Amino acid sequence: xxxxxxxxQSLIVQKGGIPIINCAYENTAFDYFPWYQQFPxxxxxxxxxxxxxxxEKKEGRFTISFNKSAKQxxxxxxxxxxxxxxxxxxxxxxxxxxxxxxxxTGTRLTVIP
Amino acid sequence: GAGVSQSxxxxxxxxxxxxxxxxxxxxxxxxxxxxxxSLGQGLEFLIYFQGxxxxxxxxxxxxxxxxxxxxxxxxxxxxxxxxxEDSAVYLCAxxxxxxxxxxxxxxxxxxxxx
Numbered sequence: 001x002x003x004x005x006x007x008x009q010s011l012i013v014q015k016g017g018i019p020i021i022n023c024a025y026e027n028t029a030f031d032y033f034p035w036y037q038q039f040p041x042x043x044x045x046x047x048x049x050x051x052x053x054x055x056e057k058k059e060g061r062f063t064i065s066f067n068k069s070a071k072q073x074x075x076x077x078x079x080x081x082x083x084x085x086x087x088x089x090x091x092x093x094x095x096x097x098x099x100x101x102x103x104x105t106g107t108r109l110t111v112i113p
Numbered sequence: 114g115a116g117v118s119q120s121x122x123x124x125x126x127x128x129x130x131x132x133x134x135x136x137x138x139x140x141x142x143x144x145x146x147x148x149x150x151s152l153g154q155g156l157e158f159l160i161y162f163q164g165x166x167x168x169x170x171x172x173x174x175x176x177x178x179x180x181x182x183x184x185x186x187x188x189x190x191x192x193x194x195x196x197x198e199d200s201a202v203y204l205c206a207x208x209x210x211x212x213x214x215x216x217x218x219x220x221x222x223x224x225x226x227x
Contacts, residue, residue, distance in 0.1 A: 043218030103155035
């Protein structure tokens, strides 16, 4: 059973556009929601993360919006650049215990110059 | 080292052979995780270590998979009698400790079983 569902599978935007990637989770006990960015041939790298006690977090051009009642969260990339072209994974975890990450299936973003 | 190191970066093997994948975590990181990334899938959690101990092995896909960690540092993931469905990228991550710490990933080992 996929604990975290992610959409869309792929996304193409023009430079300067605002791609939005959406995720939904099942387990209401999850208390940590990171987004990872992965370039070809590299491992995922943490981009930004949020905890469920806040509804929004911004770091530079990246914003997470979090809706606890709907069990959904999303990533917005402002003023997207060709260098943002990568695969983005949302994830969720329980910070007590193992803290292993449950990942979404990924979104391949292409930003056209 | 500066980051999580995994070797080999690529491994091609024949069905039925055993393979060993190695992970060198960031120095001082006590927690270590193994994930598998299959084509078109997200990352699937396999196993974690706190120090040299792996308290829960239920995430391993089958009894052909095993993992160990020695000296609180290097970990190896062993797949015995490899099958074609084992073909994937195997990723290792480490964090300072369990709990609310960032997991840092290596570049992975791409395993191809022919």
